[in-house]
Amino acid sequence: MSSVAESLVARARARLDWPFLIASVLALAVLVALVLVDGQPAAAALLAFGFALGAVFLKTEFSFTASWRRLIVRGQADGFLGGLLLIAIAPRRRSFQSRRSSLASAGRSLRSGRR
Amino acid sequence: MQLANGCGSGTLYTVGGGSGRMLITLAFFIAGSVIGSLQLPAFLRLGGIDPVLASNYLGPWGGLAATWLSLGLAALAGVAIAKRRAASFAPSRRMVLGAILIGLLSIAVFAAGHHPWSVTFGFTVWGAKIASLLGRGFVPGRILAMGGPKRALGDSILSDTSSLTDLGMILGAHGGDCRQRAVRRAIRGRR
Amino acid sequence: MAATAASAPFAAQSVAAAEIALAAAALGGLLMGWGARLGFGCNIGAFVGGVASGSLHGWVWFAAALPGCMIGIKLRRCSDFRASRPMRTVYAIVFVVAFAALIAQHLTSPSSGRPVSPEDFAGACAPCGAPCPSVQKK
Numbered sequence: 210m211s212s213v214a215e216s217l218v219a220r221a222r223a224r225l226d227w228p229f230l231i232a233s234v235l236a237l238a239v240l241v242a243l244v245l246v247d248g249q250p251a252a253a254a255l256l257a258f259g260f261a262l263g264a265v266f267l268k269t270e271f272s273f274t275a276s277w278r279r280l281i282v283r284g285q286a287d288g289f290l291g292g293l294l295l296i297a298i299a300p301r302r303r304s305f306q307s308r309r310s311s312l313a314s315a316g317r318s319l320r321s322g323r324r
Numbered sequence: 325m326q327l328a329n330g331c332g333s334g335t336l337y338t339v340g341g342g343s344g345r346m347l348i349t350l351a352f353f354i355a356g357s358v359i360g361s362l363q364l365p366a367f368l369r370l371g372g373i374d375p376v377l378a379s380n381y382l383g384p385w386g387g388l389a390a391t392w393l394s395l396g397l398a399a400l401a402g403v404a405i406a407k408r409r410a411a412s413f414a415p416s417r418r419m420v421l422g423a424i425l426i427g428l429l430s431i432a433v434f435a436a437g438h439h440p441w442s443v444t445f446g447f448t449v450w451g452a453k454i455a456s457l458l459g460r461g462f463v464p465g466r467i468l469a470m471g472g473p474k475r476a477l478g479d480s481i482l483s484d485t486s487s488l489t490d491l492g493m494i495l496g497a498h499g500g501d502c503r504q505r506a507v508r509r510a511i512r513g514r515r
Numbered sequence: 516m517a518a519t520a521a522s523a524p525f526a527a528q529s530v531a532a533a534e535i536a537l538a539a540a541a542l543g544g545l546l547m548g549w550g551a552r553l554g555f556g557c558n559i560g561a562f563v564g565g566v567a568s569g570s571l572h573g574w575v576w577f578a579a580a581l582p583g584c585m586i587g588i589k590l591r592r593c594s595d596f597r598a599s600r601p602m603r604t605v606y607a608i609v610f611v612v613a614f615a616a617l618i619a620q621h622l623t624s625p626s627s628g629r630p631v632s633p634e635d636f637a638g639a640c641a642p643c644g645a646p647c648p649s650v651q652k653k
Contacts, residue, residue, distance in 0.1 A: 225502045225503055226501075226502040226505040227502070229498065229499070229501070229502045229505055230499050232498075233495050233496070233498040233499030234499060236495050236614060237492065237495045237496075237499075239618070240482065240491065240492075240495075240617075243482065243618070243621055243622075244482050244488075244630075247626055249483075249626075249628075249629055251436050251437065251629050251630055252482055252483070252488055252629070252630040254436040255433060255436050255437055255485055255488035255492065255630060256488050256489075256491065256492040257492065258429055258432045258433050258436060258489065258492065259433075259488060259489035259490065259491060259492020259493045259495075260492040260493070260495055260499070261425075261429055261492075261496060262333075262426060262429050262433075262489065262492065262493050262496060263336065263340050263492060263493035263494060263495060263496025263497035263498070263499075264496040264497065264499060264500035265422060265425045265426055265429065265496075265500075266333060266334075266336075266422070266493070266497060267337045267340065267341050267496075267497040268422075268500050269418050269419065269421060269422030269425070270418070270422075271419065271422035271423065271426060272330070273325075273331045273333065273334060273558040274325050274326065274328075274329060274330050274331050274334050277325065277326070277580075277584045278326060278584070278588055280402070280405070281584055281585055281588055282588060283409065283411050284405050284406050284408065284409025284410075284411040285406060285413065286402035286403060286405060286406040286411070286412075286413035287412055287413055287416065287419060288415070288419065289398075289402045290399055290402055290403075290413060290414075291415040291419040291420065291423045292423070292558075292563075293395050293398055293402070294415070294420065294423040294424070295423040295424075295426055295427045295430075295563060296391075296395060296427075296563050296566050296567050297392065297395055297427070297567075298423070298424060298427025298428060298430070298431070299427050299430045299431070299440070299441075299563050299564070299567040300430060300431045300434040300435075300440065300567065301379075301387070301388070301391065301440070301568035301569060302439060302440050302564070302568045302570075325543065325547055325557075325558075325580075325583075325584065325587060326543070326584055326587025326588045326590070327539045327540070327543030327546070327587050327590060327591055328539065328540050328542075328543025328547060329543070329591075331547065331557045331558045332547070332551060332556075332557035332558060332559060332560070333557075335544070335547075342603075344602035344603065344605065344606045345537060345540050346540070347605075347606060347609060348537055348540045348544065349540040349541065349543060349544035349547075350544065351544065352540075352541045352542070352543075352544030352545040352548065353544040353545070353547050353548040354548060355544075355545060355548060356544060356545040356546065356547060356548020356551075356552075357548035357551055358548075358552075359545075359548070359549055359552075360548060360551065360552025360553050361552045361643065363552075363553070364552055364553060364643070364645060367553055368645060368646070368648065371648060372648040373648060374640070374647050374648055374649050375571075375572060375640060375647070376570065376571035376572070377568065377570050377571075378569030378570070378571075379568075379569050387569040388569070390569050391569040394566065394574065395566070430559075430563070437630060437631075437632065438635065439632055439634055439635060440560075440564040440568065441559060441560075441563075442556060442559065442560040442564065442632065443557060443559045443560060444548075444551035444552065444556055444557050444559075445556075445560070445632065445643055447551075448552060448643065451548075453620065475631070475633075475636075476632075478624065478625070479624050479625060479626055480620065480624040480625070480626045481617055481624075482617075482621050482626075482630070483624075483626050483628075483630050484630060484631070484632060485630045485631065488630055491617070
């Protein structure tokens with residue numbers, strides 16, 4: 210009985226691995242700071258969104274691989290349907306062809322803007 | 325994907341979650357994508373058709389409708405397969421939540437980067453940079469000598485959208501794993 | 516779930532099983548990297564991005580990945596070992612070194628402005644910047 214109680218206490222106390230969490234957030238902060246110093250908020254946003262994506266993937270254990278496997282091996286379509294839901298929400302690119310002309314000039318200005 | 329137990333995104337969040345085995349997968353993923361980029365021109369020379377985008381033929385709303393129609397058909401097919409094999413097809417609440425959140429975040433990534441979210445190009449960038457660092461005779465290959473990839477090779481690792489989101493994902497999974505880690509450590513500490 | 520269940524009794528892992536697991540991981544990664552570059556992406560880039568954009572290549576990717584998955588599943592060993600202490604140390608070292616290298620690389624490279632991807636540049640027909648086949652023929 211005492212070992213069960215001990216394990217419960219241990220779990221309660223070890224709610225979060227704080228050093229790990231802090232290290233991850235600090236590392237992110239360093240990278241965000243580096244790109245903000247360069248004056249690139251878009252880069253900082255991408256890092257932050259990536260951080261959120263990583264956390265969500267891990268917490269929800271959203272795995273394409275397992276979804277494929279379940280569908281093929283057992284005919285279980287839950288993961289596959291989840292993936293389709295994801296695609297339904299995901300944004301779409303307009304077109305490859307039409308982007309070229311409008312972005313050609315953007316590309317030139319990007320290249321010439323090197324420090 | 326099956327051999328490695330993870331695809332592009334799976335590799336990233338599993339590595340972040342602390343899997344040493346996935347680190348090996350990631351290393352080889354990076355190497356493979358550089359090799360692939362070197363061979364891509366040869367494959368492209370085999371010929372092909374230009375991208376077929378539904379919106380090119382049906383207009384923007386028609387394109388959206390076509391997409392949703394294809395998704396609906398795929399969903400019906402999935403449910404039919406599941407029913408035939410007496411398997412479940414209702415995603416768990418956690419999965420639905422994950423799909424919605426990831427979908428919303430992919431919108432955010434698109435908004436910040438001005439193009440759809442890509443995971444695997446980041447690996448090519450990392451690999452090409454490592455290769456050029458290690459091998460002085462690294463010939464970038466025709467793809468990497470093109471305007472966009474060439475810039476990706478020469479510039480900072482933090483100037484490519486795919487590279488940025490990938491780095492963020494590894495760190496986010498790292499942080500996100502903090503709870504499981506704590507539990508695992510507690511269990512280990514008791515032995 | 517199945518992988519977790521399968522890995523439960525691996526308290527005393529045989530060396531051969533661990534090596535097979537690592538070899539599978541390496542081979543899988545290599546194939547994915549190679550395939551992702553030639554296929555213009557993996558699940559996210561090609562499947563999600565392609566289908567969401569109404570592009571045919573998304574479903575073509577899916578149709579090609581299906582048999583590949585079947586083969587992979589047949590070849591796959593359900594082994595997933597818990598990282599040993601030396602592995603954890605290696606992992607930690609790799610992380611720290613990689614992070615330091617990343618910062619060093621960033622501080623020593625030019626930066627042309629907002630974050631971009633090769634597909635933002637003229638002539639790109641795919642996320643990796645590859646040209647369209649019709650353009651290539653010229």
